[in-house]
Amino acid sequence: MRRRSALKLTLALAAAAGLTAAAFAVSRPAAAVAPKAQYLGSYTWKLKQPWFGGFSALKLSEGGTVMTVLSDRATLVTTRIQRSHGAISGVTAQRAHGLRASTGKVLRGFAGDSEGLAVSPDGSRYISFEGPARVVRYRRPEGRAKVLPRPKAFRKLPPNKSLETLAIDSRGHLYTLPEQAYDQNGQIPVWRWNGRRWSRPFSLPPSGSFLPVDADFGPDGRFYLLERDLTFLGFRSRLRRWDMTAAGPVNETVLLQTGPGTHDNLEGLSVWTDDTGRLRATMVSDDNFLPLQRTELVEYALPR
Template structure:
């Protein structure tokens, strides 16, 4: 969502030059931030990341309809470099490169069968792709998707252990102000539960961790920069419960974090890897941030 971010972007540059502020909550352990730079025309605007089980292979999605694989090189707990692979344009069901509003690709799921799903914000929808550079298979769109805010639809996308998809709008809300969570079970979309919106933070990414819990990355933009928060829930047929706030960053500690992947490292510890959207502006940076999470 770009509306309202202009002042935050300018302040983010100034705050990035200052020492990092302490996080407000410390259930999660901050590990490292790595600034990833590139000169390729497609580089930037990263809105989603999926980390492989080895912690080094990643798939990254840009909000300008570009997807690529990359390799993370690590020195212990720290990321030392990122080696990008070949970039592919995200295409329509008619094999046309997506551009403009219809190409606002935001959320990403890499399925166990190697296919992947992308959520779109400009025109609210979810599409399946059998391979990188392949054709879109757009999932059915319920009427509720027609009424999403133009710049506030589906940034977050996650898949549970059953292969069911979950998505939620960034800013479009139900009448009571809660965040509707939509689930695709392979046949139909249902609104399975709602999450409370707290403190003006908006959901920008989601993932089911290897522990089976639902993790949601949220962002808040203000005149002094960005804040980020990570929450998680237990999800059952009855809904979402046992909410936890794992971290909530101070203003300017991180850039515009929009992508989230939760995985286990070689020591069996839960880890959250996040990536920032630099909006293709020199004032911002592409940042990969990692936290160790409690079980």
């Protein structure tokens, strides 16, 4: 979710006490808690570049040493991560690309509010946008966008609360869901692109005042959902996981739930396997381009 000024963030904090009354209305008993995720460490990334900040999604590869990170101002950045004993010790930005529309023009303003990122096996980058709500494909980061068909449901999503997440499964199917737009049953709608059309295969249950901000399919084939809550004392983060079956997601578990201010505004999620075979979640914070926030990379080891 993009916030362009300290004033807007202050207003959001002021409204936090009443955030998502609808979410409370549709909440239900908490899911079972799995063995807890183990905190591994945090790294504050700093760089003096005009495009730096506002990161809303990321994907790690090559054993956690290559990172593709997306800002909510339509910039896609490829980086190399340095590690010491497995922990992040440095980040080197290699290339930054301003994303283009299907017309070839560089995306700016409302049309450039990029939020979700998925990388296919052929290297294509799929990106979801909040305004207007859409999913696009880039064969090359510097190329033109190919906009996937937009179902009517996308056109009805609220501005700045729409397609916050994007994930890709082992079959190459894309999944996206809104930050705050429940269906008529009070559930979080999930849309799937199978390469030909969009469908609504399942919904997810909201819980409390947390809102979805990113999702990923892990190497284990499970579906992971990163959620955020904004309070007067700072941001809270939660990570939920589901087993995927032909009938839909089952066995919801809460892997992580932090207290206010534990981390910054975590918005991006990548689940991967490190060189020891351990399952990791790497998350990145959106600093909203504000000096009072920071770009933080946070890592947890996840139970199998």
